[in-house]
Amino acid sequence: MNRIRPGSEERNVRAVLHDAASRLAAISDTPRLDAELLMAHALGVERETLLLDPTRFAVPETFAGLVARRLAREPVAYIIGHRDFWTVRLRVGPGVLIPRPDSETLIEACLDFAQQARGEGWPRTVLDLGTGPGTLLLASLSEWPDSTGLGVDSSETALDYARSNAAALGLAGRAEFRRGDWGEGLADCYDLILCNPPYIAESEELMPDVADHEPAEALFAGVDGLADYRRLIPDLARLLAPGGAAVLEIGATQLKLVGSLAEQAGFAVQCRKDLAGRDRAVLLTPAA
Structure with missing residues (x-):
């Protein structure tokens, strides 16, 4: 950790942060935050410190x-090697999708559903x-200490990060990770199914930080961005335990389009806004 010594001629950290933020404003929507995160990383301290x-x-x-x-x-999360999400810190790097704050909407939807519709003890299993x-x-x-879960991904790189994160968070004993193609080959049923699939149309332009x-395989989903929903949603009923729910990011x-696919597959649809x-997010439960 670099500390100022009496009489030091080092440039003031505040001034350097201001300068960096001014330069980063040309490429970032959050230039000051970016500068602070990078400075904290360089110093080996938390941003709050x-x-x-x-x-x-x-x-x-x-x-x-x-x-x-x-x-x-280059994304800040790749530079500093992690991204905070919900209440956990996740190690990330090239080859893995960076968690977004918008995706926390899915966790909020799950917690509300568990409290209002299922009560204590649910979910026991998460996919x-x-x-x-x-x-x-x-x-x-991290929210349900008695639950266990399975994470599936087609990328071994992503799975390596997932296993490392589970170990760092003390969750390795409750979280299993497996390479797979969505739900293909899974035989068990789960109380809660979570999914943030690719949903960007191939023609859509993204910021260079992302693109x-x-x-790309974690971002783009065919001509209209719905290709993976068309594969996922019809298979969810087979994977859901009685009384279960699925929550998908959209x-x-x-x-309207994802909701229609879900209704055709026999689900009632509720929407959650960020x-x-x-x-x-859409919360899907079997239609009565």
Whole structure:
């Protein structure tokens, strides 16, 4: 950790952060946050510690290189090696989808459903299809200490991150990870199924931070962005235990189309909006 020494001529951390944020404004919607996260990483401290008293620290030599990487549009999460999601910290890197705050909407929907409709003891088992670095499974298991779960992904790189994250969070004994193609080959039934599938149309343009770095197979889903929903939804009834529910992330304009697919498959559909008021998750339960 770099600390200011009496009489040090080191540039003030506040001034360097201001300068970095000004430069990052050209490529980022959150330039100040990016600069603070990179500085905290360079110092080996948490961002909150940095913000509490920036004058304690000298500017580390490695900071300029981190800013240069961000200016080249490398995601902050890849640079610092982790992303906080819900109440857990997940290690991430190239080849794995970075967890988004919007996806926390799925965890909120699950908690509300469990409290209002199922009560204590539910869910006993959780299935996370397309688990990535273990995002939804590990966040949900952190909320339900008596639950166990399975995370499925087609990427061995993602599964390596997921297993490492489970171990770091003390959840390895309750979380299993398996390579697979959605629910294909699974024979068990689960109380809760979670999924954040690819849902971006192939023609849609993404920011370079995403398009040039994150895995395309975790983002794009055919001409209209619905290809994976068409595969997933008809198979959910087979995988759901009695009284079970599935919660899927959707794009902000996809409620009508995904809802129609779910209703055709025999599900009742409820929508959950994210903090920005956009449709973000559908909760599916077998129609009466």
